[in-house]
Amino acid sequence: MELHVAAEELNPLVPHLSEIIVGTIAFVLLLWLLSRSVFPQFERVYAERTDRIEGGLKRAEEAQEQAIALKRQYEEQLAGLRAEAARIRDDARAEGNRIRAELREQAEQEAGRIRQRGEEQLAAQREQTVRSLRSEIGGLSVQLAERIVGTSLADDARRRETVDRFLADLDGIADERDDGHVAARGTSATGAPSGGAS
C-alpha cells in the first residue's frame, strides 16, 4: 500500500497512503471524541472555578464595602452626637447666663421697688407725723396760751381764728425751713396758705 515506486530509489517525501488514511481517521475520531466528552468538562471546571473565585472575591469586596459604609455611618453619628453635645452645652451656658441676667434684673427691680415703697412709706409717715404733730401742737399751744393768758377764750370762733393764725405762722416757719432761702421772708400771715385749718 505504498505510493512510492518499488524499491530502486526510496523517496522519503513520498507519503504512505495507509498512513494518510489511518492518521486522518485517527485524528478526526480523536478530535470528535475529545470535543464531545473531555474538553467541555475542562471548560466547565474552569468556568466554575473562575466563578467561585470571582464570587468569593466579590463577596469579600462587598463585605468590606459594607463595613466601610457602616464605619462611616458610625463616625458621622458620633460627630453629630459630639456636635449635639457641644450645642447643648453652649445652649445651657447661654441659658444660664440669660437666667442669671434676668434674675439680677429682677432683683434690681425688686430692690428698686422696695426702696421706692420704703421712701413712699417714709414720706407718708412723715406727713402723718407732721399732721398729728400739727394738731397736737395746736392743742398744746392753745392750752399754753390759756394757761399763760389765764383767760378762757370766750367763743369758739375767736379761738379758731387764733389757732389758725398761729398755725399759719408755724407753717410759715416750716416752709421757710423747707424751701431754704427761696421764699421771701416777712410775709407772715398772708403768704403761703398751705395746710387747711382743722
Next chain:
Amino acid sequence: MTTLATAPAPGFDAPGVDAFDLPPIFGPVTKPVVLLVLSAVIIYVLFRLAVRRPQLVPSKGQFMGEAFHGMVRNTIARDMIGPEFLRFVPFLTALFAFVLVNNLFGIIPLIQFPTFAHPGVPYALAVIVWLVYNTVGIRHHGFFGYLRVSTWPPDVPWWVRIILTPIEFLSNILLRPVTLSLRLFGNMFAGHLLLVLFVLGGDYMLFVADSITLKLLSPFAFGMAIVFTFFEAFVQVVQAYIFVMLTASYIGSAIADDH
C-alpha cells in the same frame, strides 16, 4: 565514523532512507499505522481518566489534563487567535496531543519511531489545517474579503503590490501547508536518522568491527545516542508546539480584522 571502519570485516553501511522503509506487519498495516492508532487510544484514555471525576480542586490526573489543555488554551489559542479563540481550543489541543505523542514515540523504548518521520500524516494534518484556516477566513470575511485580507496589505504603494501580492498569495495560501508539514516531517526524519546512526554505529563498532580501538570507543557512540535522545525529546516537544502555534497563528490571521 564509516571512515574509521578499515578492518577486514564488512564496512559500516551507514543507515539511510532505507531505515525508514518499514516492512508491513500484516497486510497493509505497518508500524506507523499501528502507532497512529496507539497514539489516539493513549491520548483518549489519558484525557478520559483526567476528567473522570471533575472537581474544583483537581486530582493529580485532572490537574495534568487541565495543565495540558490550559496551556494550549491560554498560551497558544488565546494569544494567537484573540477573542474568538475558544471555539478553536478543542482542535488545537487534540492536534497538539496527537503530534506530541506521535513525536515522542521516537524516543519511547521499544517503539522508537516518530510516526511523522513518514510524511503522510503531516501532509494530511497540514491539509486539515489549511482547510480549517481558509474556511474560517472565508466565513469571517467572505471569499474576496478573505483574499483581500490575505494578499492585500494596507498602506502599500502600488508598485510594491506588483511583487508583494503574489508573494503574499503564495506564502499565505499555497505554501503554508507545505512548510508546516515539511518542517515537522523533516525534523522527525532527521532526528530519527541521527539516533539510528549513533546506535547502529555503536553497535557496529562494538560487535562487528575487528579493531579493538573501535570496540573501546563504542561507548562514545552509545553515549552520543543518549545525548541525542535528550536532544530529540526537546526537538519533538518543540516541533509539536510549533506546529500547533503556527496553526493557531494562521487561524488568527485569517479571522483578524486588520492585516
